[in-house]
Amino acid sequence: MSSHPQLVKLKISADRFMRILRQLNVEYVMIGGIPSGFYGEPRFTQDLDFAVDPDVLARMFIEFLQEIERENFLLASNRPTIEELKKVTSLRLIDLKNRVMIDLVLRPRGFKLDADVLSRRRVLKLLPGRGKIWCVSPEDLIIMKIANGEPQDLKDIEKIVSRRFKEIDWNYLRKRANKFNLTEEIDEIHDRFKSH
Numbered sequence: 456m457s458s459h460p461q462l463v464k465l466k467i468s469a470d471r472f473m474r475i476l477r478q479l480n481v482e483y484v485m486i487g488g489i490p491s492g493f494y495g496e497p498r499f500t501q502d503l504d505f506a507v508d509p510d511v512l513a514r515m516f517i518e519f520l521q522e523i524e525r526e527n528f529l530l531a532s533n534r535p536t537i538e539e540l541k542k543v544t545s546l547r548l549i550d551l552k553n554r555v556m557i558d559l560v561l562r563p564r565g566f567k568l569d570a571d572v573l574s575r576r577r578v579l580k581l582l583p584g585r586g587k588i589w590c591v592s593p594e595d596l597i598i599m600k601i602a603n604g605e606p607q608d609l610k611d612i613e614k615i616v617s618r619r620f621k622e623i624d625w626n627y628l629r630k631r632a633n634k635f636n637l638t639e640e641i642d643e644i645h646d647r648f649k650s651h
Contacts, residue, residue, distance in 0.1 A: 461501065465489070468555035469503055469588055472548075475522045476507070479515050482568065483507050484576045484591040486560060486599060493579055494593040495614030502556035506591070508568045509561035513540050527551040565602025565635045566595065575627070593619055594628040601632075601640050616648045 469485070476483050488500030512519060516537055523530065531547040540561075548557040566572070575592040591599070593615055600608035616623065625645060632641040 461499075464553045464555055465500075465503055468550040468553045468557065471526055471550065471552075472503070472505070472528065472557055473588065475519070475526055475528075476505075478522060479518055481507050481511055481515070481519075482573055483589060484568065484572060484595075485579075485588050486563065486566075486591050486596065487558070489588075490579070490590040490593075490596055491600075491611040491615065493590065494596065495611055495618055498611075502558060504558045504560055506560045506563055506566060506568055509540070509543075512559075512561065513537055516540060523548060528557070531556075563599050563603070565598045565600075565637065566591075567634075571627075571631070593622070594624055594631060597623075597628060597641075597644075598631045598635060598637060601637050601644075602635055612644065616644055620648050 473483070483505045485504065486506050487502070487504030488498060489503070492498050492500070520530070520534065527550065529549045529551055531549050535543050535546075544560070544562045546559040546561070548559060549555070550557065572591065572595050575595065576589045577592060578587040579590045580587055597612055597615060600612050625641075628641055629638060632638045
């Protein structure tokens with residue numbers, strides 16, 4: 456990815472937001488357009504997407520809100536109660552310093568932030584010479600994108616699988632697919648790309 460001004464802004468906001476998560480000992484993975492572009496084909500994205508364990512966030516939600524305020528992030532929606540947080544799928548934040556949107560995704564389809572996901576996440580560099588970000592593995596990203604099923608998700612899957620077919624851990628991918636009843640879809644993708 457080139458050092459496009461928007462990418463620099465995303466990186467600065469990501470660094471500041473990850474510092475809050477580290478301070479609160481909240482494990483995370485970056486999901487969405489940036490890892491999709493890294494594993495597949497770079498594409499323009501204007502926001503950042505992070506997944507966290509919703510139960511962990513709920514336990515320290517008050518501290519989280521205090522920290523984001525202190526660091527000039529604004530919760531873009533109404534502040535949910537702890538009870539409402541149990542049903543919320545994501546929280547949208549705005550970095551008031553850079554005008555960057557951050558989606559904190561609590562319940563993405565086809566995804567659960569568990570020991571497998573954490574052990575397989577990868578450290579990626581968003582920009583040369585800058586800090587590193589924990590990103591979701593390509594396998595977990597593929598499962599999430601199949602479950603989500605939007606046109607952009609399907610394009611991302613095509614790019615990731617065509618570029619990284621031999622690197623993908625298909626056994627792990629099938630195991631995760633089974634967990635979310637997506638085995639048939641994974642088998643179809645594997646069969647379609649194995650001869651490329």
